[in-house]
Amino acid sequence: MPAIEASGLTKVFGRRPQRGVRMLREGADREQLQREGLTAAVIDATFEVKPGEISVVMGLSGSGKSTLIRMVNGLLEPTAGSLTIDGQEVTNLSDAGLRDVRRNKVSMVFQHFALLPHRTVGENAAYALELRGVSRAEREQRAQEALGMVGLGGWGDSLPSQLSGGMRQRVGLARALAAGTDIMLMDEAFSALDPLIRKEMQDQLLELQSELGKTILFITHDLNEAMRLGDHVAMMRDGRIVQSGTAEQILNEPATDYVAQFVADVDRTKVLTARTVMERPVAVVGPDSGPRAAHKLMREHQVSSLLVVSRDRTVHGLVWEDDVADAVRQGSEALPIKSDDVIRVAPDTALAELFHHAAASRAPLAVVNQAGRLEGIIPRVTLLSALSPHQSNGNHGDAGADSGDDTRFAPAGAL
Amino acid sequence: MNLPRIPIGEAVDSGVDWITTNLAAFLDAISDLLSFLVNGLTDLLLIPPEFVAIVLLTLLAVAMRSVTFGVFTLIATLLVASMEMWEMAMETLSLVLVATVIALVIAIPLGILAARKNAVSTVVRPVLDFMQTMPAFVYLVPVVAFFGIGVAPGVCATIVFAMAPGVRLTELAIRQVDKETVEAGEAFGGTPGQILRGIQLPLGLPTIMAGVNQVIMLALSMAVIAGMVGAGGLGSEVVNGVSRQDIALAFEAGLAVVVLAIFLDRITGAIGQPTGKSVPALIRRKRAESARRQADAEQAAAPQSAPSTTAA
Numbered sequence: 001m002p003a004i005e006a007s008g009l010t011k012v013f014g015r016r017p018q019r020g021v022r023m024l025r026e027g028a029d030r031e032q033l034q035r036e037g038l039t040a041a042v043i044d045a046t047f048e049v050k051p052g053e054i055s056v057v058m059g060l061s062g063s064g065k066s067t068l069i070r071m072v073n074g075l076l077e078p079t080a081g082s083l084t085i086d087g088q089e090v091t092n093l094s095d096a097g098l099r100d101v102r103r104n105k106v107s108m109v110f111q112h113f114a115l116l117p118h119r120t121v122g123e124n125a126a127y128a129l130e131l132r133g134v135s136r137a138e139r140e141q142r143a144q145e146a147l148g149m150v151g152l153g154g155w156g157d158s159l160p161s162q163l164s165g166g167m168r169q170r171v172g173l174a175r176a177l178a179a180g181t182d183i184m185l186m187d188e189a190f191s192a193l194d195p196l197i198r199k200e201m202q203d204q205l206l207e208l209q210s211e212l213g214k215t216i217l218f219i220t221h222d223l224n225e226a227m228r229l230g231d232h233v234a235m236m237r238d239g240r241i242v243q244s245g246t247a248e249q250i251l252n253e254p255a256t257d258y259v260a261q262f263v264a265d266v267d268r269t270k271v272l273t274a275r276t277v278m279e280r281p282v283a284v285v286g287p288d289s290g291p292r293a294a295h296k297l298m299r300e301h302q303v304s305s306l307l308v309v310s311r312d313r314t315v316h317g318l319v320w321e322d323d324v325a326d327a328v329r330q331g332s333e334a335l336p337i338k339s340d341d342v343i344r345v346a347p348d349t350a351l352a353e354l355f356h357h358a359a360a361s362r363a364p365l366a367v368v369n370q371a372g373r374l375e376g377i378i379p380r381v382t383l384l385s386a387l388s389p390h391q392s393n394g395n396h397g398d399a400g401a402d403s404g405d406d407t408r409f410a411p412a413g414a415l
Numbered sequence: 416m417n418l419p420r421i422p423i424g425e426a427v428d429s430g431v432d433w434i435t436t437n438l439a440a441f442l443d444a445i446s447d448l449l450s451f452l453v454n455g456l457t458d459l460l461l462i463p464p465e466f467v468a469i470v471l472l473t474l475l476a477v478a479m480r481s482v483t484f485g486v487f488t489l490i491a492t493l494l495v496a497s498m499e500m501w502e503m504a505m506e507t508l509s510l511v512l513v514a515t516v517i518a519l520v521i522a523i524p525l526g527i528l529a530a531r532k533n534a535v536s537t538v539v540r541p542v543l544d545f546m547q548t549m550p551a552f553v554y555l556v557p558v559v560a561f562f563g564i565g566v567a568p569g570v571c572a573t574i575v576f577a578m579a580p581g582v583r584l585t586e587l588a589i590r591q592v593d594k595e596t597v598e599a600g601e602a603f604g605g606t607p608g609q610i611l612r613g614i615q616l617p618l619g620l621p622t623i624m625a626g627v628n629q630v631i632m633l634a635l636s637m638a639v640i641a642g643m644v645g646a647g648g649l650g651s652e653v654v655n656g657v658s659r660q661d662i663a664l665a666f667e668a669g670l671a672v673v674v675l676a677i678f679l680d681r682i683t684g685a686i687g688q689p690t691g692k693s694v695p696a697l698i699r700r701k702r703a704e705s706a707r708r709q710a711d712a713e714q715a716a717a718p719q720s721a722p723s724t725t726a727a
Binding site: 070073075099100101102103104106107108110111112114115116117118127128130131132175179185 | 593595596598599600601602603604605606609613614617618
């Protein structure tokens with residue numbers, strides 16, 4: 001069951017908005033409504049957010065994204081359509097029912113922090129609990145914990161005015177975390193911060209998210225931010241969702257010219273990660289195989305180096321063509337493994353960083369997960385072609401000797 | 416060309432007549448209540464001897480605002496006492512306070528209501544305009560008809576005249592509270608009452624206090640005018656001075672009004688926007704400073720045991 005599910009969600013502002021919905025159904029566009037004195041802020045938005053995922057809605061100002069997020073927790077009542085949270089329909093709830101949802105299911109972080117200036121940081125963080133009637137001792141403790149999570153332990157007695165912008169938004173974040181809801185709505189939460197702090201906050205959000213597994217609906221006008229944070233990104237324009245998918249899908253397969261134009265300016269090296277461009281290795285060799293087997297593989301695939309990988313995909317190192325040839329000539333039985341020559345990168349390393357690594361070695365980069373297992377490799381040529389927006393995707397790219405034959409990945413094949 | 420005359424004046428006149436004849440008992444009750452409140456408060460204010468009261472007011476000034484203001488209060492109140500205006504000043508003060516409290520009890524809820532409901536705002540606004548711009552003297556006529564001569568008509572006229580800015584500024588205060596902050600209250604499941612008490616009123620307090628301040632100032636000016644209908648206090652002295660061409664008396668009474676006005680203005684102003692120079696605030700700051708210095712010293716003593724808590 002999706003955490004948030006919207007279907008046909010529409011919001012029209014103005015007198016008797018229902019007639020706007022009727023007009024839209026009959027095919028009228030935004031301009032026609034405007035002439036009737038109606039503003040269609042969100043039109044027929046259908047989306048779902050899965051539990052534990054960061055879903056980003058991205059659009060410029062006036063695209064309706066703020067209206068959209070405010071319909072999710074009922075700050076604005078949808079004119080038409082349905083919206084469920086954890087399977088519960090919320091569009092027809094009474095005021096009390098809606099308050100219940102807001103207290104227990106959905107919290108929110110605001111663009112300009114929306115802290116209470118006359119209360120201390122600790123009291124601000126505990127605000128949601130206070131509204132809910134939680135006892136003072138408990139809410140102070142939970143606020144303390146939440147402040148600790150966002151790195152503001154010990155600031156509880158300060159006033160918001162004594163904090164920098166980034167720290168204030170951490171308080172905003174702590175307030176939402178202390179509320180203890182599974183779903184968090186973030187309305188341009190980092191847009192008011194300067195770029196360095198913004199990046200820091202994004203990192204922190206990703207970290208918290210992986211720790212706590214919150215479901216996050218994040219609104220932004222910053223495409224780079226959307227791509228960085230979003231497991232799933234929806235692009236909005238003029239009140240409609242024009243495309244939704246993963247960051248890579250939007251980047252590589254823009255659905256409309258508008259999206260294409262939009263993503264044209266994206267710094268692909270920052271959005272794409274090692275995982276998105278890596279490919280299956282053409283061939284690898286097991287640590288126990290002899291130089292002859294390695295030599296044969298290299299000739300077959302016309303590569304100058306081979307990764308040495310055991311059955312459990314642990315990377316041991318690599319062998320170079322010259323060394324293998326020497327070993328064969330000398331009749332040696334052991335592979336001349338150079339374990340230090342392999343450059344290992346994590347799957348979520350940004351492309352921009354990979355260049356730096358790639359420059360250091362002729363061999364492809366080894367993408368290795370936290371457990372030290374090989375996930376894929378990135379030959380230099382793949383790295384370059386990933387930068388081209390016309391390339392559909394690195395995985396299927398015209399990347400050197402890679403013929404994309406999956407069966408050859410398993411080291412067993414080379415043993 | 417002769418326009419037909421619309422008898423508005425006569426209509427109001429007969430309306431007032433109707434009220435005086437039909438609601439006499441009710442008006443008497445109000446009159447008694449108001450007189451009781453004002454006279455009671457005056458008696459209360461006159462219980463401590465002048466010098467004790469002066470010391471108390473000075474302490475209040477120091478506690479609420481600053482030492483400088485305390486010095487001013489001391490000199491100014493001594494001046495009032497030496498002009499032998501103390502009793503009259505206290506009469507006026509209690510009339511102003513009673514009228515202000517009643518005006519605010521009506522004005523603040525009305526302002527909140529107007530901020531929430533546009534319809535209320537639309538109705539209330541022209542009424543307030545009317546109340547505020549109608550020349551103050553005009554109010555004296557019907558209230559004298561209702562209550563006769565004395566304190567009650569003075570208080571009533573003062574309430575009506577002074578109420579408008581209280582409503583207006585309360586409405587403004589609530590409306591201008593940052594929309595996002597109010598949204599935050601809603602988004603975390605606050606009831607309208609919780610949002611009003613926890614967000615709108617505290618954040619709107621400076622503006623509301625500006626309204627209170629205005630109400631007091633208007634009440635004070637009206638209280639003087641009310642001297643004409645026998646409301647007593649400094650107003651009566653001013654009226655006496657004017658009617659007797661007694662410049663000395665009029666000026667001294669006027670000066671006492673000024674002292675009262677400045678005192679009330681600065682005190683209420685300090686509630687809305689604390690100056691930070693009041694003695695309690697100074698003490699608090701000293702204490703916080705020494706606590707911080709102590710914490711710094713401890714940190715310097717054990718630098719490695721206290722890792723930075725702000726690390727991202």
